[in-house]
Amino acid sequence: MKLTEEVKELLCREGAGLVGVGDISQVPNCGYKSGIAIAVPIPKKIIIDLQKAPTKEYYDLYGSLNKKLNRIALAGEEFLKNKGFEAYAQTTDRVKVEPDHITRLPHKTVAVRAGLGWIGKNCLLVTSKYGSAIRISSLLTNAPLVCAEPISYSMCGNCTLCVEKCPAQALKGTLWEAGMQREKLVDVNKCFKKQVEIMYEETGIKKDLCGKCFAVCAYTQKYLQEKPEHI
Numbered sequence: 001m002k003l004t005e006e007v008k009e010l011l012c013r014e015g016a017g018l019v020g021v022g023d024i025s026q027v028p029n030c031g032y033k034s035g036i037a038i039a040v041p042i043p044k045k046i047i048i049d050l051q052k053a054p055t056k057e058y059y060d061l062y063g064s065l066n067k068k069l070n071r072i073a074l075a076g077e078e079f080l081k082n083k084g085f086e087a088y089a090q091t092t093d094r095v096k097v098e099p100d101h102i103t104r105l106p107h108k109t110v111a112v113r114a115g116l117g118w119i120g121k122n123c124l125l126v127t128s129k130y131g132s133a134i135r136i137s138s139l140l141t142n143a144p145l146v147c148a149e150p151i152s153y154s155m156c157g158n159c160t161l162c163v164e165k166c167p168a169q170a171l172k173g174t175l176w177e178a179g180m181q182r183e184k185l186v187d188v189n190k191c192f193k194k195q196v197e198i199m200y201e202e203t204g205i206k207k208d209l210c211g212k213c214f215a216v217c218a219y220t221q222k223y224l225q226e227k228p229e230h231i
Helices: 002-013 044-050 056-082 107-113 161-165 188-203 218-225
Strands: 018-023 034-041 087-089 134-141
Touching (some): 002 056, 018 107, 034 107, 056 188, 107 134
Antiparallel strands (some): 087 134
């Protein structure tokens, strides 16, 4: 218990907004006992603008948040290795994205097993606190950490906001359950092509970024409406 709290506190000090630990011992070809999911929120102003169209500010932020997540995950890796345990941060330079736009162990897989959230109809991680307005990473380890209860079903209910607003009409409106194939939720190729198209139209940048499906998410909207906490 102490080690689990120590690593969580470290990751939060480094800038994580959400941290969870999940059992990944049964994930095929993984080789690690636990996965630590790390999330950082996207600023509200960026999300508000994304409800209309992708922006240059989102493109810049996307890169900076990835760097922040890399730094946080590597800090966790170093901490656990110094304690004598195996650890591997799934940083952007280490994770190989296959031609079908998938990775060997997606951060989302770690996150749902760590209890951070569920997979929404937008095929993204949805959290109660920030909705889908987050960037995520993960850290794998054999350290004896206390794991949370995994989330194995969707809490999206009858909501179809992301499906209705998807510019590519790529979302299928399916309620996710653990183990479900991605193709039952989204047409990845339609999504990818449309993201590149509208990002270029709006910013002149050729990149697969859109963001509308998480910007309009009901849980994201709840996050946007929250008042800042008083210090």
